[in-house]
Amino acid sequence: MLKIENLHAEIDGTQILNGLTLEVGAGEVHAIMGPNGAGKSTLAYVLGGRPGYEVTAGSVTFKGQDLLELEPHERAAAGMFLGFQYPVEIPGVSNVQFLREALNSQRKARGEEPLTGGEFLKLAKDKAGLLKLDMDMLKRHVNVGFSGGEKKRAEMVQMGILDPVLAVLDETDSGLDIDALRVVGEGINAIMRAPDKGVLLITHYQRLLDYVKPDYVHVLSKGRIVKTGDADLAKRLEAEGYEAVAA
């Protein structure tokens, strides 16, 4: 589904990714762990096509097409969802309006019929319920006045509504308390655990992996994958630290 080969990328002339290779197959959950500055968020942004992140070598294919050739909104329509570490506030635009426009833009790009207002609200209600987010929150402006935990929960509601094929989640667990972590973890499972979907879970800590059990765990260091294992690798990292395990 997602194939990253020898990926090199830089920001403002500083090389961050140095030959990263990784393949995510359908039905798989991959966790990427690594110390601060390893390039985790850069990987997420490069996959999401954020301006300023320049790919200098390597390739990324998503469902057989060259991902790097697509504009950010085309990547979303192709089925990729980027969960932000710091979800952005958009004053004046309600979640409902934003997500309905987003979903219908994606549907249009895929040649599907748009959802009516009523159909959309029903869908939004279902997904908000799944993530235990009050429907009133969705009537408010995008992320404005949301706590850190609410923002992350709202991200997962967005993911549920947009129903992507591949989710790249950048530290979705940061800023969550224990209960919210469980809700978000269960949300990821409910939305993304399917034979035709894939997840790339970027995280600092093993905690989230108690709820979303990864099939593969990769250690990212200095812009490349230095070790790959199963869920036990995450536990070893938590116990012994990156230096000891990935050295």
Added chain:
Amino acid sequence: MNATTTLPTRKDEAWRYSAVEALDGVDLDAWRAIDVAAGETFRECLTIEDGPGTGASELRRLRVTLGAGARCELFAVIAAAELGRIEVEVRLAEGAHFELGGVTLGGRETVREFVTRVVHAEPGATSNQVVRAVHWGRGTGNFLGNIDVVRDAQQTDAAQSFKGLLLEKGASVNAVPQLEIFADDVKCAHGASVGQMDEMARYYMAARGLSPELSRRLLVQAFIGDAFVALDDEGERERMMAIALAKLDKHL
């Protein structure tokens, strides 16, 4: 016919950022009088739009007199003419209220502006003016707002808010708030800011599938929405918003 009217120049304070050269042939004495009797409410939605009759300059000059406890609500979109200008002079009697929600949009070398003079002539009157300006190309948006509070007009509450959004390099906005206050127990607030589109917000929207055009449209809609918050008529609010956004869609 008054052919002797001399045209203003940019040295005149009220025309400082205007496109005075576009004024040729315009009747500057055409002031429309709006008298609102005590306790009555007057509301109007004004637009300066592209159309077959649109001239190089389009002026609307209003002189509003509000009786005690009367209310005047003006909402306006200026989206056409080389010089599109709405001027409002308002005189408020005791306890009256004046509300202005204005939007200017434009590109090329156009100038679109609101010029207001609000006189709080008696105690306890309130006024609220919200102007949002969205410009591109070498377009200019102006808000020149005078507020006069006379000596006896205690408990006046007057507010002015201006925000400019520049979509391209070369566009500009000017805000000139002028407050003259001769009473001591009054509230007068004014704020002005200018900025560009929030690129992080646009990227976030793109990551959810919105095209660059659609994300810009939504952000502009949110930005100018402030000017219509006080318009208590959903149909009119939507109509005004549609006129503003159509201008944006046509040119960007």
